[in-house]
Structures are given as C-alpha cells and as structure tokens.
Amino acid sequence: MPSITLIEYNGASHTIDADPGKSLMQNAVDNGIPGIDADCGGACACGTCHCFVEPAWRQASGEPDAMEEAMLGMRPDRTELSRLSCQIQVTEDLDGMVVRLPEFQM
C-alpha cells in the first residue's frame, strides 16, 4: 500500500497506508484525517477537499481537468499546488507523496 503523508495547517502530520483504487479524499476521510470536509462526497462539486500537493509530487498526481479548475478558481487561497483531493486517484506511484491541507475549507 502506498504511504501518503497529509500535513494539517497547524503542522500536525498524518501518514496513512492508502488504498489504491480510491481517491486521496476517500483515503483521508476513511482514516479520519481532520481538515477534509468533502461535502459533495467526491463529485468535484463543492471544493471542500482542497489540498496542496508538494511540488515533487505534482507530476505523478496528475493535472486538474476543466471542472476541477473551475472549482479551484472559487478558492481565495488557491495556489499552483492546489488540487481537489477527490480528483487524485491513489496509485502505487504515489508512494511517499506529501500533501498539505489548507487553513480552511469553504
């Protein structure tokens, strides 16, 4: 199982054994990581699973599509590292990935 580290805004770090075949959001929720709300349940429709993928993992985790771009565009704290974690499919290639969580979801 790929190991993925999620770091909360306050610095608290959580390393999880992620389940390939599920999204990063689902893995975070299943492991009870605070800071991911995922109100829409993974439909790329609410923007409340926003995260920042560390630059080294940007390529392996893929690029946002047009819909994800549109949702990210509504975030005042959006950066070039922004992704919606429901749109990142966990694969073995993401073993070791580090993701930071935002100050707030909205």
Add this chain to the structure above:
Amino acid sequence: MNQAVALPDALTMPLADIDVSDPRLLEQDAWRPYFARLRAEDPVHYQANSIFGPFWSITRFEDIVAVDSDFKAFSSEPIIVIGDAPGDLPLEMFIAMDPPKHDLQRRAVQGVVAPRNLAEMEGLIRSRVRDILDGLPVGETFNWVDRVSINLTTQMLATLFDFPFEQRAKLTYWSDLAAGTPEMAGGDVSHEELMTGMMDCLQTFTHLWHERKGRDNGFDLITLLQRDPSTADLVDRPMEFLGNLVLLIVGGNDTTRNSASGGVLALNQFPGEYDKLRANHGLIPGMVSEIIRWQTPLAHMRRTAAHDIEFRGKQIRKGDKVVMWYLSGNRDETAIERPDDFIIDRSNPRHHISFGFGIHRCMGNRLAEMQLRILWEEIMQRFSRVEVVGEPERVRSNFVRGYKTLPVRLHPL
C-alpha cells in the same frame, strides 16, 4: 392559479399535471407528496402549463448534483429562479452569470466570508446574539421570526456591508421585496412597491459607494467591490450594481433567517432530538448542517439549457427551463437515510444539497453555519426549551421556504 381551488391530490392526479411551481405548496407545507411522487415515478419531469411557462423539474439528489456541476450545458443566465424578471428591472448579478464573468465578480467579494475573516467576526456575532437573547421575554408568547431570526441576520448584513446600523431594517425590507415578486417566484409583493424599494436601495448604496470611495482600510463588501479591478466601476452599471447588492442581501438574509426559525420548529417536532441536544451541546455543529438540510431555505435554483441535451432519457431542448429542486433532493431517500426525519447526530451531516454544488455553490455557507452554531450555543446557555406554541405562518413562494411567524415561549434553564 386560482387560490380558491384546493390543491389536487398528489397521489391520484395525472403525473403530467403535477405542478411543483405552485407557491401554495410551500405556503401550506403541502409539498412532500408531490415531490415524493416525482422522485419515484418521473424524476426528470416536464410541466408544460405552469404560470411560469413550461419547465423541467430535477428532483433526485444525484441528478441535481450533475446539473448543478455542468455549467456549460445548463446555463445560469439570464436568471436563477423559475420565473422571469420584470421587464423594467433587468437586474444582473453574478449568480446569474456564466464563466468567465461570474468568476471575476464572485472572486471580488468572496474573501469577506472566507473562514479566516469569519474567525475575526465570531466575537462580534456572539456578543450580538447574546444581546438579542438576553432581551427576550421568558414565559410569554412572542414571534421568534421577528425577535430573533430577522434581528440576527439583519445585524449581520449591516456588518458585512458596513451599512448605517440604525437604518439596517431597510436591508431586510429590500431583501423581502426582491425575493417576493409574483412573476419571479410566486410571491405577493406589488410591482409598484418593488420598484420604489429597489430604486431606494440603488440610491442608498450609490451614496454609500461615493462616500466610501478612496477608503483603503475597509473590509466590507462595498470596499471590496471598489478595490477589485473587475468591479471597481460597478456603480456606473446600475442594474448590475443593484443586482449584485440584491444577491448579497438576499443571500445573507432569507437563508439564515429561515434556518434560524426552522431549527426551532424541527427540535419541537422531534423532541427526542431536543433531548439529545440538551444532553450533549457538542452535537451543535452537526445539528447546524442538519437544520440547513431539513429546512432547505431556498427550494430551487433554475438553469436554462444552453443546447439540446439528453438527460436521464429525457430530451431537453436548448432554451428550456431546468429547475433543480433542492428541497426534493434533500428528501431523496436514495441519497439520505430517513430523509424526512430531523436527526442531529447523522454520521455525514454535511452531505446535503441546500448550498448547491458546482461553481455557484453558496459563497456564504461557512458564515451561515457559524451564525447558527453561535445562536444555538447561546440558546442552550440560557433556555431549557424554546417551545413552539402555535402553527407557523409560512411564506408564499416557490423559491424561499420560510416563515413569517413562529410563536414560541421560552423556558428558563
């Protein structure tokens, strides 16, 4: 529609005749069986003969998410309610715009309700909530809508706009006018009163705008609009200025106001849940989401098909009105367990449709949640029970699911 005629029997009437745009359904709290039948038998339903013209109804949770997310096929222009705007009041507002213009205008103002700023507002909101609650009579009957719900949201709106505090009742008045027009959503506001009120709103805010021009330290909605390049000259486009003001006023008013009343009603209809709450105030954040779901203060949002599209086996034509019934989606038994029940400790309470989904999702959702959370935290510090002592009077509309009156009596701790 003829007000003297009784509502038809939802269970036996022909499917094609079901008209969920009838504003009496919410006014009489009679909507449940009509939507239940549509969800079960014809979830994407065509009504050819409503007084608002022909329209499609989207009634299931997942279908609503799909339509709400697809802003290319389902446009928000020209308007997001089932009816059309009066010809002499062609308001423009970003909720009724598509990208890219929508994105620019929304970005200009959404910072004001970002959680970072909300944290700074929390103390102010709490002190105002305390003042409101401390001024209430214990042991006698009064109207919760006026004394608490309207009072709370009006004060909040005045704060967000940095509006002259002693004149704040105007904000609520304008909000009620704008949301209460007969042709847009089946309300009962006269055209003359609407136009007079809207012109007063425009004049008042135009004055505020000029007064505030050049101020660089404000963080109210007017100053934010002035500071952002895409809206810096908004005052020169009166129907767009007024439209966006109306959007922000209605968005911050009708919604939280009616959830602030709906929560009281829900806890009275489900006394076992009130017991749970009294035993554990930690349930308040989850309860707030459940109140917003159960109440669904805005019953629908409308889209317009941008091109011909087949959706769930139905052929929708370019230009057709497509109405997403959030009220129905929130009662969809395939998406939410025991949806008609008010359950304050649901495992996934945020999974509701009241804020909408996609790029038009409610901008102020965290502010709404914070206001309701503080309200209930402070209520529970003061009163053992807010008892509903009579039937509420409900708003006549197919858009706002709200209350005019809710008679209550307070019981001390």
